[in-house]
Amino acid sequence: MDALDVARWQFGVTTVYHFLFVPLTIGLSVLVAILQTMWHRTGNERYLKLTKFYGKLFLINFAMGVVTGIVQEFQFGMNWSDYSRFVGDIFGAPLAIEALVAFFLESTFIGLWIFGWDRLPKRAHLASIWAAAIGTNLSAYFILAANSFMQNPVGYRINPDSGRAELTDFPAVLTNKVALITFPHTLAGSFLVAGSLVVAVGLWHVIRNRDSADTGAYRFATKFGSWVVLVASAAVLFTGDIQGKIMTDVQPMKMAAAEGLYTTESPASFSVLTIGSLDGSREVFALKIPYLLSYLGTGDPNGTVQGINDLQAQYATQYGAGSYTPIIPVTYWSFRFMIAFGMAAGAIALLVLWSQRKGRTPSSRWLLRAGLAMPVLPLLANSFGWIFTEMGRQPWIVFGEMLTRNGVSRSVSLAEVLTSFTAFTLIYATLAVIEVKLLLRYAKAGVPDVSEEHPIDDTHDDAERPLAFAY
Known part of the structure; x- marks a missing residue:
């Protein structure tokens, strides 16, 4: 074992761990925006309850995603400095835009959405969650554009004097055919995760709290999430088919x-x-x-x-x-696990819809157990998908241009990488326990009581009213 092996393990562990939060954040931001739109259009209190309920779960996950994502960019300079020097002129551009535009758009409007309940006009408050959702998706696109350059380098030239890759065509990087199909495929996988969480939480309350006054809201959430999962499953298959053809062409x-x-x-x-x-x-x-x-x-x-x-x-x-x-057993089985776990989530969604046909109330313990497993299945599918994507590119860190062994930091020792790897792994394990406990605690608490809330009157000046922190 040398510094290269440990650096690869560290990047793999931290990246896969971070990506456990990313798809849920991407998908749930849009689903929460849809639920709030339904409340805005209909005035039905059920949709307001679901908006705040799943919005709280979204915020918990978003916060964890931000914390774990910060480490990713630092690793390029710490453990992969030769790679950073080689490709920094290209790789830095989409990451800089992601941080300066997409992330700030996302975080600013999430702040307005959190503090704007009963403070902002309803339309402005609704617009804030949609702006945050758009920022989340834009953030994903710029990061995927950077990663797609590693899979299929375009829009660059190699400087013969410095030996570095230099950006010559930024639009070509953003319109890389790998990025153009990876983005919708990733979005479909994200909605698969988010829809599965909506189903799991709603189904738990439907079966365990049948006499609750909010059963109607949970039944709607279960059906809504199931349809999201089914549509997302179809989108995953369609985009995956196109992605396979592009992969055959470029890799x-x-x-x-x-x-x-x-x-x-x-x-x-x-x-x-x-x-x-x-x-x-x-x-x-x-x-x-x-x-x-x-x-x-x-x-x-x-x-x-x-x-x-x-x-x-x-x-x-x-x-x-x-x-x-590449390591054939890893690529072969990660590819199949990706497909199998994703299809399993879709199959459970069908069972959940079937159990509620003609107004029936699901009661099977086996269905409940399957429903509770739903969020884990697409998370595993996403993780194995990224393992396949990155391991299948090996031994290249930039396909056809730079081998992985040539991108590692030469000045970092094995002991130093082991220390950071151990520290990050322990920190991430602690954060995982916190994340799961918070999600379970607030998921079990159920939808909030909104009967005493009074949305702002759009026709009156309310400048003196203090901000309201809804969570």
């Missing part, structure tokens, strides 16, 4: 590694289960669906999909001696 080794495809095939079969040799050089046994991989990778059932061994020989000739093959 053929990643597609081959995802399928455990060792030799080039035309047509290529989709591997349901593949067992390979210990050195990952050949296939021993496989259970396959004919023609499916060709269609997924090229759009043509008879299309050609390059194999791992052929691509390894090609890259060795193109880039020099060495291994250009």
Whole structure:
């Protein structure tokens, strides 16, 4: 074990942990805005209760996401300084815009939304949560644009004197075809997570508190969340299909590694289960669906999909001696876990809707247990998706331009990286316990009583009224 190995583990652990909060924040910001819009349009108190209820869960998650996300950018300078020097001219631009525009838009209007209850005019207050949701999604886009450059470098040139990558076409970076499909795919996955949380909390209250005066609100939340999950599941499949074709085009080794495809095939079969040799050089046994991989990778059932061994020989000739093959068991299984966990959440959502058909009230303990597992399933799907995305790119930190081993900080020792890795892991573990306890506490508390609240009269001056902190 050396500093490179530990630096990779540290970045992997902190990034996956941070991304546990990101999809829930992205999806829940929009769902809360939709619920408040429904209250604004109808005046139905049920939607106001749900807005404040899920809004509180959104704020808890948002705060944790901010805290854990700060570490990510510091790691580039601490453990990956050679990478930062090489790609900083390009990577820094979208990250700077994300911080200066998207994050400030997001945080400013979240503040207005928190303190503006019964203080701002209803339309202005509604606009603030929509502005915060837009900022959250813009923030995601700029970060994904930066990551997409690592997957498919565009809009740059290599300075022969400094050896650094220099930005030549910023619009090309923002319109990278990898970013254009990764963004909607990530959004779909985020709504899958957020919808699952809405279902889980609503279903728990429907089954455990059947005689509650707010049962109608919880039943609506359960149905609303289930439909969000189903629509998001369809969007994940659609965008994932496009993403697979783009991946085959720009990173053929990643597609081959995802399928455990060792030799080039035309047509290529989709591997349901593949067992390979210990050195990952050949296939021993496989259970396959004919023609499916060709269609997924090229759009043509008879299309050609390059194999791992052929691509390894090609890259060795193109880039020099060495291994250009990722860890096949990691890419193969993370790809399948991503699909399986996402599909499981969609299946449970169907069961939840079926249990409430024709006004019925769900009562099964097994359904409750499945519903409570729902938020975890898409979170795991998102995490395995990112593990696949980043591990499938290896050994490149910038595909075709810089190897991961060349991006690590040469001045940082193994002991120093181990110290920071241990410290961050312990801190994040503590934050995880706090996050779960807070979410469970406020989820169990149920929707708030809003009967004594009096929204501001838009026609009168209320400048002397103090700010109201709603949470």
